[in-house]
Amino acid sequence: MPDLPALKNDLLLRAVRGDQLDRPPIWVMRQAGRYLPEYHEAKGNHDFFACCRSPEIASTLTLQPIDRYAGLIDAAIIFSDILVIPQAMGMTVQMLDGKGPHFPRPLKSPTDGQYEELMARQIDVALELSYVYEAITLTRQKLDGRVPLFGFCGAPWTLLCYMVEGGGTKLFKESKTWIYKYPDASKKLLRKLSELCTTYLALQVKAGAQIVQVFDSWAAELSPSAFKEFALPELRYISSHLPVTLRKMDLDLVPMVVFAKGAWYALEELCDSGYQVVGLDWLQDPAEAAKAAKAMPEGRVCLQGNMDPGVLYGGREAISKAVAEMVEGFWADGEGRGWIANLGHGVTPFVNPDDLKFFFEEIHRLSKDKRSSK
């Protein structure tokens, strides 16, 4: 374990522990990204994945929102992508400008040689993704304890979608063909991804990640029963095996966050899936979700979310109204526990960075008001 600066702002970790707070910790998904002019400046003409592979560039991009919103936000997330796992498995992935990720040779079927070759291959996650760990360690040094640093990975179901579709999709034709026509082969691939993700997250923790998040961005495409069959067991595999792996590596455990976008139908299962934090999108009503989380038998999980990022296009009045609704819902009792403020998905391009700043300020203001009126 490298010698790293100690944490000065532990608000996020205290929220996860269930401590009573004056305001919730705040961060947003994709907080380093295209809405920031400094992102374009630092990225220049570099290819997206070249930025991920350069610890210097990746750490610079990670720190941009921390510098810009100093004192307002409480976590950083390492600049990288969920698709580095398929890359580590030997697949080519490009990021096309304006189009998103592209795999020139997606997985066609279980009988195509590529699947068998991929399943048989020994993948050295330590070696293949060493640049991520270096970026994490460097970022921890540059952060100097200002806020904790998130590591992350894609969830197996979402990774499978990209690997078989070859990129983004509206139809999910290939993904559905795989799980419904070849369920056994799909499950073998999903399990392999779970194993790789577990090792990958453990190595991120070893490099300095202080909390980790698993992104299941395509959960909404599954029916409740298909989610239980293909997605949830893998999310559970990761939450149960990561602590075991960390212990074997002689490392302290870190909190784990699950974000299954669109899986409103599985809220209870997610609250009982071994993660300490459940990320919510804006299909969830804050008050209803808080009630469900509180009712969990093993004690309450911490919730994270969940304003529609689209509200940021609507101006200040709309932002205040949506923040007030979140504060009322997640802190219904004014008790000040169990909530990490965030958006319901990543911040989108063309958002005005000052409107995002206003969102942060409103969370500070309205949550403190709520606590002091208690």
Ligand SMILES: Cc1c2[nH]c(c1CCC(=O)O)Cc1[nH]c(c(CCC(=O)O)c1C)Cc1[nH]c(c(CCC(=O)O)c1C)Cc1[nH]c(c(C)c1CCC(=O)O)C2
């Ligand atoms: C599905 C997914 C991907 N990547 C990721 C997910 C899960 C979260 C989600 O659902 O949004 C995760 C991700 N991608 C990125 C981060 C960085 C950390 C952060 O949140 O600030 C994180 C956590 C950077 C990025 N990843 C990407 C960018 C934009 C790259 C650019 O054009 O400069 C960034 C900053 C590109 C990317 N990467 C991916 C897509 C579909 C795209 C294109 C769409 C888009 O541009 O928004 C795959």
